Amino acid sequence: MATAxxxxxxxxxxxxxxxxxxxxxxxxxxxxxxDGRGFNQCRPAFLRTGAGNAASGSxxxxxxxxxxxxxxxxxxxxxxxxMYSDIGRLNCNVSFTTFSTPTRGxxxxxxEYSSMLHKALEGAIILESFPKTTVDxxxxxxxxxxSDLPVIITCASLALADAGIMMYDLVSSVSVSCFGxxxxxxxxxxxxAFQDGSFMxxxxxxxxxxxxxxxxxxxSTAKINEAMELCLDAxxxxxxxxxxxxxxxxxxx
Amino acid sequence: MRxxxxxxxxxxxxxxxxxxxxxxxxxxxxxxxxxxxVADSIPVxxxxxxxKGHGTAESDGQLVATVCGVVERVNKxxxxxxxxxxxxxxxxxxxxxRVIEVAPKRWRLEINFSQDAVLMLSSMNLPDGIQxxxxxxxxxxxxxxxxxxxxxxAEVRGFQHDGSLQLQARSQKxxxxxxGQLLTVPPYLVKRRKQxxxxxxxxxxxxxxxxxxxxxxxxxxxxxENVMLEDQDNHMEKDGKSNLKLKGDQDEEGTFTSVxxxxxxxxxxxxxxxxxxxxFTLSLEAIIDTVELSFASNISVKDxxxxxxxxxxxxxxxxxxxxxxxxxx
Numbered sequence: 001m002a003t004a005x006x007x008x009x010x011x012x013x014x015x016x017x018x019x020x021x022x023x024x025x026x027x028x029x030x031x032x033x034x035d036g037r038g039f040n041q042c043r044p045a046f047l048r049t050g051a052g053n054a055a056s057g058s059x060x061x062x063x064x065x066x067x068x069x070x071x072x073x074x075x076x077x078x079x080x081x082x083m084y085s086d087i088g089r090l091n092c093n094v095s096f097t098t099f100s101t102p103t104r105g106x107x108x109x110x111x112e113y114s115s116m117l118h119k120a121l122e123g124a125i126i127l128e129s130f131p132k133t134t135v136d137x138x139x140x141x142x143x144x145x146x147s148d149l150p151v152i153i154t155c156a157s158l159a160l161a162d163a164g165i166m167m168y169d170l171v172s173s174v175s176v177s178c179f180g181x182x183x184x185x186x187x188x189x190x191x192x193a194f195q196d197g198s199f200m201x202x203x204x205x206x207x208x209x210x211x212x213x214x215x216x217x218x219x220s221t222a223k224i225n226e227a228m229e230l231c232l233d234a235x236x237x238x239x240x241x242x243x244x245x246x247x248x249x250x251x252x253x
Numbered sequence: 254m255r256x257x258x259x260x261x262x263x264x265x266x267x268x269x270x271x272x273x274x275x276x277x278x279x280x281x282x283x284x285x286x287x288x289x290x291v292a293d294s295i296p297v298x299x300x301x302x303x304x305k306g307h308g309t310a311e312s313d314g315q316l317v318a319t320v321c322g323v324v325e326r327v328n329k330x331x332x333x334x335x336x337x338x339x340x341x342x343x344x345x346x347x348x349x350x351r352v353i354e355v356a357p358k359r360w361r362l363e364i365n366f367s368q369d370a371v372l373m374l375s376s377m378n379l380p381d382g383i384q385x386x387x388x389x390x391x392x393x394x395x396x397x398x399x400x401x402x403x404x405x406x407a408e409v410r411g412f413q414h415d416g417s418l419q420l421q422a423r424s425q426k427x428x429x430x431x432x433g434q435l436l437t438v439p440p441y442l443v444k445r446r447k448q449x450x451x452x453x454x455x456x457x458x459x460x461x462x463x464x465x466x467x468x469x470x471x472x473x474x475x476x477x478e479n480v481m482l483e484d485q486d487n488h489m490e491k492d493g494k495s496n497l498k499l500k501g502d503q504d505e506e507g508t509f510t511s512v513x514x515x516x517x518x519x520x521x522x523x524x525x526x527x528x529x530x531x532x533f534t535l536s537l538e539a540i541i542d543t544v545e546l547s548f549a550s551n552i553s554v555k556d557x558x559x560x561x562x563x564x565x566x567x568x569x570x571x572x573x574x575x576x577x578x579x580x581x582x
Contacts, residue, residue, distance in 0.1 A: 057337065075339070075367040126310070126319060131416060133367045161291045164335040166308065166319040169292040206292035207312060246290040246321055250336060 026179045026194045034190060035064065042174070042186040042234055047155070047245045049162040057163020061155035064188065065145030070155045072163040075133035088130035092118040092137045094152055100144040113139075113149055116212065120153045120173065120202040123211040126166040135165060146189035150175045153202050158242055162249070169204035171211060172238040176200075176227045178217060183227055185234060199227040203235040259560045272567040279574050289318040289333060297331055306332025340365045340440040340465040342418055346409040347449040349435065349463035350420075352399050358392055360399055362407075362420065365440065365465045370418040372407055377422040404430045406461055406469065426450055430461070432510050433471020434522045438529035440466035444536070451537055456517035462535060470522045472510050516554060520544055523557040527566055542569065 025031050037043070043064035051060040055071035062068075075088060082089070094113040098104060117139065125135070137159070139152045150173035157171035177187040177195035184191060192198070197217020203210050215224070261269060289295060295316045297303050305311065308320040309332060318324070322335040342348070342364075350362035350370060362370045374387050374395060399405055405428060410421040422428060443464055451460040452473055461469040524543040528535055546569055547557055556562065 056339070077368045129319075130367055161321050162337065164320050164322070164337045164339075167291050168310065168312070168319065170290075204292075206317070243290055243293075247288070250288045250290070250321060 022190075023194055026191075029181065033184070034188060039182055039184050040230065042238075043188075045238065045241050047158060047241060049158060049245065049249045055159075055163070057159045057161070057165070059155050059159035059162055061151050061158070063145075063147065063151050063186070065143055066148055066151045067142040067145075068139060068148070068151050068155045069142060070137065070139045070152065070159040072135065072137050072156075072159045072165065074135040074163075075130040075165070076136075078132060078134045082134075084132065086131050087127040088125075088132075089134040090118060090122050090125060090127065090137065091134055092121065092139070092156075094139045094141070096141045096144060100141045113152065116149060116214070117152055117156060120171060120212040121156060121160070123209070124157065124167050124169055124171045124204055125160065126168060129166040135160075135163075144189060146187050146192050147175050149173070150186075150200055150202075154238060154242065158245065161242075161246055169206045169209075170239055170242050171202050171204055172235040172242060173200065173202040173212075174231045174234040174238060176231055178219065178223065178227070183223070183230060185230055199224070199231065201228065201231040201235065203232055203239075205236045205239040259558075259563055261560045261564070265560050265564050269564045269567055272564070272571050275571045276567070276574065279571070279578065287324050288322070289324055290321045291318060293318050295324055295331060295333075302329060304330040306330050308333030308335060337439070338441070339367055342366055342370075342409045342465070343445075344409050344411055346445070346464040347406065347461070348409060348420070348465045349404065349406050349430070349461055349467035349469050350465070351435075352401055352403045352405060355395055355399070355401060358387070360395070362405070364418075365437070365467060366418060368417055370407075370409075370420050371413075372405075372420040372422065376410060376419070377407075377427070378424065399429060404435050404469065406430055406463070430469050430471055433459070433469055433518055436468040436470065436522055436525050436529075438466045438468060438525065438535060439532075440464070442466070442529055442532070442535045443468075444534060446536075448537075453517075453521070453541070456521070457514050458517050458521060460521065460537070460540070462537075468525055468535070470518050470525070472514050472518070519554045520547065520557070523547075523554060527557060527563065531563065531567060531570070533566075533570055539570075539573075542573070 046062040048060045051069050052058040052071050055073055057072040060069050092114050094110045137156050153173040176199045177184045178197040197219050200214045202212040297316050309316055310319050318333050320333055320335045322333040325332055325334050348364050350364035352360050353363050354361040358374045360372045364370045407420040407422040407427050410419045449462050457473045459471050459473045524540050552562055
């Protein structure tokens with residue numbers, strides 16, 4: 001063991017060359033995704049309710065290598081410092097574990113994701129049903145494998161349903177990456193790093209309402225239409241998975 | 254049932270599952286058809302007038318569920334009974350709660366409701382048992398009655414116009430609970446009864462089954478006339494302030510609980526834990542029956558939460574329900 005080098009890092013040049021090579025691959029018309037999926041194929045989804053005992057509701061989601069756990073607390077009385085309000089409050093917090101990304105960092109609260117999660121959920125929850133109280137949603141990303149936010153949102157809506165909080169509908173969310181002419185659904189972390197643009201939609205399938213839509217990068221109108229159709233269809237199918245998960249939990253006791 | 258984390262052996266698993274299956278067969282037809290998840294439409298005949306109850310909403314002329322649960326119908330009313338709901342208080346409920354704050358003229362209690370409950374100083378009996386106006390001195394001495402983190406027992410008095418909950422404790426049986434265990438169970442396992450205070454005389458144990466799913470198992474305390482008289486005597490002897498001190502001395506003398514009683518407390522507490530983990534209704538009969546079963550099969554207190562006793566309890570529940578059905582027929 002003494003002779004083995006303690007650390008190993010590829011030379012800078014090699015890394016850069018590899019990156020360029022990858023970028024070139026993504027520019028091409030046709031390429032194979034790292035996990036062998038088609039461009040219009042989502043990762044297999046695994047969802048379970050009741051991941052934690054202390055929370056009033058919780059859920060665990062695993063989409064490929066993206067693993068998320070969401071706990072919902074409440075409704076519980078709002079802090080005194082807050083003003084009186086006739087409707088309930090929703091408080092969202094997204095955090096990453098220190099080991100969630102390949103580069104080890106500090107598990108920081110992600111402010112941007114927290115506010116996006118809040119925006120995505122607040123339209124679906126019937127806030128009038130719990131005045132003066134707060135519902136806390138805590139999402140923890142155990143492993144970040146791409147499309148984190150859509151997975152967090154989907155998992156959070158499942159956890160809310162598990163907690164017995166009144167909602168208009170379940171929320172499912174899917175994102176699409178754009179590579180030149182290609183649209184790639186449910187991108188992995190690697191694909192997200194090289195994408196030209198991203199598109200995410202959160203959708204309530206039974207009510208046919210979109211609660212949130214984000215668009216980054218360069219898009220043409222035709223492409224947006226195509227991406228939208230792709231996403232809505234995927235959301236619809238994802239909601240069926242959510243439903244069957246809840247049904248299963250209900251029948252188990 | 255979901256937090257059941259016991260490692261069964263092969264035979265135990267088979268026995269347990271057959272017991273559960275029997276229970277399922279015995280329960281009167283609440284098939285899977287009646288369960289709904291969020292945004293499922295509930296089939297109703299819209300030509301009849303329908304009253305939309307809790308957990309339902311109308312969307313595109315259809316009745317849809319807003320929570321996961323079981324559809325219940327009472328005449329015209331259609332509502333969804335949620336699976337995992339918080340406690341919903343009703344006036345007159347006996348509840349057990351924990352003091353989280355001493356505020357001016359009131360205590361705030363955590364009672365497993367979506368809001369904190371309020372117990373006003375004026376809506377409880379003073380320790381000396383005299384009816385009078387509460388003075389500023391009483392207000393200053395509030396901490397001598399209940400402090401933060403005390404477990405107390407009270408009754409739901411009513412709701413304020415803003416939806417907050419008021420409690421009252423106008424009897425000797427209510428008040429601070431000491432020397433025992435507080436258990437938390439899902440509130441739907443506790444059914445409202447005539448009697449929520451139980452004194453198990455054989456064991457010298459008090460059992461208070463709070464409607465909010467908080468259950469108190471503690472050493473039996475004499476309440477009622479005797480205590481009150483005694484307190485008054487003390488009051489006569491000395492003036493108000495030293496009375497408090499004297500009460501403290503009494504406490505110190507009385508903190509000894511015999512090993513026997515402590516064992517019974519643990520045994521009853523474990524019986525309740527077991528029943529709630531299995532999802533059986535927590536009636537006094539069921540609890541006592543489980544305790545007796547543990548005695549009969551010579552199971553020690555610590556082994557009550559092991560796999561074997563889980564199976565035995567489930568099988569006993571099957572027997573109990575079968576015999577109940579036979580009696581009816």
